[in-house]
Amino acid sequence: MDDLYREVIIEHYKNPGFRGELDPHDISFEDENPLCGDHIRIDLRVNENEVVTEAAFSGHGCAISQASADLLLEFIIGKTLDEIRQLTKDDLLELLGIELGPVRLKCALLSLKVLKAGVYGLGEASDSLVEGD
Amino acid sequence: MNPLDIEAIRKDFPILQREIHPGKQLVYLDSAATAQKPTRVIEAMDRYYRWSNANIHRGVHVLAEEATMLYEDARRNVAGFIGARDAREIIFTRNTTEAINLVAYSWGRANLQAGDVIILTEMEHHSNLVPWQMLAQERQVRLEFIPVTDDGLLDMEEYQKLLMLAPKLVAFTQMSNVLGTINPAGEIIRLAHDAGAITLVDGAQSVPHIPVNVVDLDVDFLAFSAHKMCGPMGSGVLYGKTALLEKMPPFLGGGDMIRKVMLRSYAPNSIPHKFEAGTPAVAEAVGLSAAVDYLNSIGMDAIAAHEHEIVSYALEQLNQIPGVRILGPDADRKGGVVSFTLDIAHPHDVAQILYRHGIAVRAGHHCAMPLHDRYQIPATTRASFYIYSTREEVDHLVQGLEQVKAIFG
Numbered sequence A: 001m002d003d004l005y006r007e008v009i010i011e012h013y014k015n016p017g018f019r020g021e022l023d024p025h026d027i028s029f030e031d032e033n034p035l036c037g038d039h040i041r042i043d044l045r046v047n048e049n050e051v052v053t054e055a056a057f058s059g060h061g062c063a064i065s066q067a068s069a070d071l072l073l074e075f076i077i078g079k080t081l082d083e084i085r086q087l088t089k090d091d092l093l094e095l096l097g098i099e100l101g102p103v104r105l106k107c108a109l110l111s112l113k114v115l116k117a118g119v120y121g122l123g124e125a126s127d128s129l130v131e132g133d
Numbered sequence B: 001m002n003p004l005d006i007e008a009i010r011k012d013f014p015i016l017q018r019e020i021h022p023g024k025q026l027v028y029l030d031s032a033a034t035a036q037k038p039t040r041v042i043e044a045m046d047r048y049y050r051w052s053n054a055n056i057h058r059g060v061h062v063l064a065e066e067a068t069m070l071y072e073d074a075r076r077n078v079a080g081f082i083g084a085r086d087a088r089e090i091i092f093t094r095n096t097t098e099a100i101n102l103v104a105y106s107w108g109r110a111n112l113q114a115g116d117v118i119i120l121t122e123m124e125h126h127s128n129l130v131p132w133q134m135l136a137q138e139r140q141v142r143l144e145f146i147p148v149t150d151d152g153l154l155d156m157e158e159y160q161k162l163l164m165l166a167p168k169l170v171a172f173t174q175m176s177n178v179l180g181t182i183n184p185a186g187e188i189i190r191l192a193h194d195a196g197a198i199t200l201v202d203g204a205q206s207v208p209h210i211p212v213n214v215v216d217l218d219v220d221f222l223a224f225s226a227h228k229m230c231g232p233m234g235s236g237v238l239y240g241k242t243a244l245l246e247k248m249p250p251f252l253g254g255g256d257m258i259r260k261v262m263l264r265s266y267a268p269n270s271i272p273h274k275f276e277a278g279t280p281a282v283a284e285a286v287g288l289s290a291a292v293d294y295l296n297s298i299g300m301d302a303i304a305a306h307e308h309e310i311v312s313y314a315l316e317q318l319n320q321i322p323g324v325r326i327l328g329p330d331a332d333r334k335g336g337v338v339s340f341t342l343d344i345a346h347p348h349d350v351a352q353i354l355y356r357h358g359i360a361v362r363a364g365h366h367c368a369m370p371l372h373d374r375y376q377i378p379a380t381t382r383a384s385f386y387i388y389s390t391r392e393e394v395d396h397l398v399q400g401l402e403q404v405k406a407i408f409g
């Protein structure tokens, strides 16, 4: 049986450390997964060296999408925007520590898509932001 | 009425014997999305391809004659199933969605002008919503919606008020694929006719599960899909009253839908062929016909009664689980569909954990986003039943939900 619902995931889902909104913020972006309606908004504050100092996410969705957002934000505190631009799908999957089928992969990747679109200052979160390895 | 012999019925469906995980048999609670297929349907289609396959309405060889006969027999069989007086009133489409689009394009564009009103409901599947939105944008037609009450019923008082707008069309689902609500179709149609409107019923969920008679209902158009009534995917039906169909312009152009073609013009064929351009899905029509035979052999009254029993039991059991919120009315006003939320887990997670136990349900908005907005929830988990569903399967569902609570609790 799969271990999709590892304790870490349930823990981050039930008690997220980074849930909320930042106002004011330097970067904010939101998007949803049209297939299932999962919705995520990410707000960031960065310092003069483009290092992320604070981060928060809001929205709704399944345990995978919400836990993935929380783990991702925890990971990027202290990272530069440039480092965030380099993040890949595999980095995120490593954080989650689970194998995902194609449907649930979309849930997991939503937060990374939103984060990268925000950091790149794009109008929309395209799948190409999280493809490849 | 004798209760169904469910054990015998289940043997008719090979897929129900499948083990999903070692030692865990499939518990299929997703029949509102698509029904499983009995051997009889699978074999009818197989036989068609092995023995009779040919293109229809052309060619004089025996295969072409047989294929044409099978296709037209299927049409007559379907007509009989819904009580249509004339097989020419049955148009084969790909599915419900295409049937509704056919009406929107053909009848809609020939008959509606800017400012005309179409009445829909808040509980429509996207397929009885988006075609009208497209028409509304193109023609500046006005869409109005019968509201849904908190307990999942159509607000008939509001409907009466909307009828004062002198609508041209009232289009609604006979049974909601989310709430399970069985709407009072006869009354809605009678009131629409009194107000001078014609009517379209989305029968995607009703035709497979309850007796539907187009003459008793006096409905003008009825759309449904073979795949939800034990038939194959890729086959659907539009029923329309002869007088309306004859006046409507063709939908798609091409072979079969014409009587005569010149270089710069054509003369359309008569109904129903006028609306069936190109080579049709003959094997699928044969499969649908076999599904109709299968349902008739059990009886639609018996099917409806069985599902009523299962859904009553399911509501009773699920209502005992703390944190479960069920959408829609009580068992007496609904068919075999139960959509619910669980306070501590998202529907996707619920569905995923249920699947670990071999239980197939659906999570999401079930192609009814506006209805979910109406209840201010992004998604639900849906269990839906059919002839082959059992109380034991409901028990499995309840046990599965206990597992979800154990993980998320």
Ligand SMILES: Cc1ncc(COP(=O)(O)O)c(C=O)c1O
Binding pocket: B032, B033, B095, B096, B097, B098, B125, B127, B128, B173, B175, B176, B177, B202, B204, B205, B225, B367
């Ligand atoms: C009420 C209702 N209408 C329309 C449809 C669309 O059916 P199809 O996808 O076969 O066209 C469905 C099926 O999901 C339905 O449940």
